[in-house]
Amino acid sequence: MAGTPAPEDAYTAEPFVAQGGSLAALREAAAGCRGCPLHRAATQTVFGTGPAPARLMLVGEQPGDQEDRQGKPFVGPAGKLLDRALAQAGLDPAQAYVTNAVKHFKFTRAEPRKRRIHKAPSLREATACGPWLAAELALVEPELIVVLGATAGKALLxxxxxxxxVRGTVLEEEIHGRPERLVPTVHPSAVLRADDREQAYEGLVADLKVAVSALGPLK
Incomplete structure (x- = not known):
């Protein structure tokens, strides 16, 4: 039954996933997810957003500080950069479904009351969130998935x-029992951290243009 806590060592969201429901039902169920310890420090669950079905699905790593506060994916600096890159590549962000492999913000603090510093989720934590991503895929039914960064790639592949x-190439794989086409690229936050940000941004746009060729522009 959805909402039944998993054993402490289970690390799985499976007991919380609403079966056979809509995205709205999934989002509501995810708000109470206790499938791994990340929920304890996070402000809230940050679920995916966008149309369903959708031709394009974007999968990132996890919410950041602003996403955790606002409850929406990709609303911080990395999200703004991603929107700009998508538009430049010929993809309309508003017509894509956007989510993360991990639904809670994992962070550390250098000192008490200091700003929250992003900490990469472990493969175990990403795997625990896998049932949410599988349920989203089943409802969104994307023609193409853009994989943003290593954590999303490991969660899916x-x-x-x-x-x-494999960045900038079209992969064909079976994901959660469905044949999927995927185009991996770097996470936009990696562009923000790059020494040569302009070159890194151009590489991201080039990868997204591969997605345009594989999918066709969203109109």
């Missing part, structure tokens, strides 16, 4: 995924 080995 397994621990051997290396983003720099």
């Amino acid at each position: 397994g621990s051997s995924f290396r983003v720099n080995q």
